[in-house]
Amino acid sequence: MKITKKISTAALLLVCFMLAGGDLAVMAKSSTGGVKSTAAAVSTVPAIVQKLTPSVVGIIGEAADSQQDQASGMNDSGSAGVPAGSYNLAHGTGVIIKADGWIITNAHVVNGILDPTVVTSSGKSYSVDKSYIDEASDIALVHIKATGLKPASLAPAGRAIQVGEKVVALGTPVSFSLRGSATEGIVSGLNRAVDASYKLIQTDAAINPGNSGGPLLNMKGEVIGINSMKYEAVGVENLGFSIPYDTVRYVIQQLFAYGEVRRPALGLELQEGWSAEIGLPSDDPLTVTRVDSPSAIKAGIKAGDKIYRLNNTSVTSIVDVNELLKKYKPGQTVTLWMQSGGDIVKRSLVLTLNDSESDAGSDE
Incomplete structure (x- = not known):
């Protein structure tokens, strides 16, 4: 992510x-x-x-x-x-x-x-x-x-x-x-x-x-x-x-x-709300600013959508998402509760492998 x-x-x-x-x-x-x-x-x-x-x-x-x-x-x-x-x-x-x-x-x-x-x-x-x-x-x-x-x-x-x-x-x-x-x-x-x-x-x-x-x-x-x-x-x-x-x-x-962490990711670029950024208690959703993975595109997720819950757990920060994803592996499916086009919708999303955050080990 x-x-x-x-x-x-x-x-x-x-x-x-x-x-x-x-x-x-x-x-x-x-x-x-x-x-x-x-x-x-x-x-x-x-x-x-x-x-x-x-x-x-x-x-x-x-x-x-x-x-x-x-x-x-x-x-x-x-x-x-x-x-x-x-x-x-x-x-x-x-x-x-x-x-x-x-x-x-x-x-x-x-x-x-x-x-x-x-x-x-x-x-x-x-x-x-x-x-x-x-x-x-x-x-x-x-x-x-x-x-x-x-x-x-x-x-x-x-x-x-x-x-x-x-x-x-x-x-x-x-x-x-x-x-x-x-x-x-x-x-x-x-x-x-x-x-x-x-x-x-x-x-x-x-x-x-x-x-x-x-x-x-x-x-x-x-x-x-x-x-x-x-x-x-x-x-x-x-x-x-x-x-x-x-x-x-x-x-x-x-x-x-x-030899590396095969970390699951939503395949989305996310922006936190102002309250979460400065550490205030918040129920502001996460905003999708870019859709990166084919599975996210297939799920119908678009830039501007807002994510409220991941598998029935409220998420208001990037760290919230990372903590929840520790329970999953790439290829598994999660459910996102979102606001899209003014409607509250439920999207099933297949998690992708976050290569950008996985660092292969090296023998010295």
Whole structure:
């Protein structure tokens, strides 16, 4: 699905991070992941840190844009003074999800580092030999040739997350020498739609440059989110966001099965209503601005039509549609309740494969 969405100017700047050249140079992204949960209840922060630190890794390497930066005398933050030939490193964080070397991190971490090296909590270093990337969710899987690793546990399907519950974030903030750092906070909000394809968890646990790919953990020691981004502006504190475990599971299952996410799409370009764009409660429909797929044309959908419901669920934002489509596969049929030509109509639509948002994996 192609997205048409106006981005309004605001005092808050949404940024994501990695560390480059030893300074706060790259304002990129950050996230986390895990696997199926068998975790026993853990009730204290020290116990969680002790239990999960062996499952968290640092990922480091030359910044992907370092050659361009060195040639221009500029580092990734745009400040001058990086001499030609100096190191320009970027780093992030990852979470071990299989004992045989599979690790979840952010797509932007993998994209931002040339020939990444994974460093475990014990100090062992490994080259990444495979990577599979999904930029739409900012999730990536990387593999190292290692055995006997300690995997983290992804929260089980249906695990309730509550606003106000205590959480812990682990990662590699600011300097690679700070691997295994922990911060504590709470879940500040749920279902946040902030510059992302899917809904996010909001947390006040400190998320700093280099935390990209690190886990957000509940008090059972389960991974409930991927620390992905934060707001940064003068006077703004502790507004971080994590990719929820259900989205992580959806993505990694497909990456393991296909090496890419075979994401279903309506085959329509949609425009959100004004209220949805600025975050007000809204029942405004989505407006079709362009019809892209043959199946949508066959269904009789036209530019200017307005979509109110998808399979009996109200949709007012692009994120609403993306969340609902996680339950389906390309080729399946959904029902749209729409206004077309002044009439309320029901259209049956065969979902198409959204190639534009599926990124094939690559072996390195």
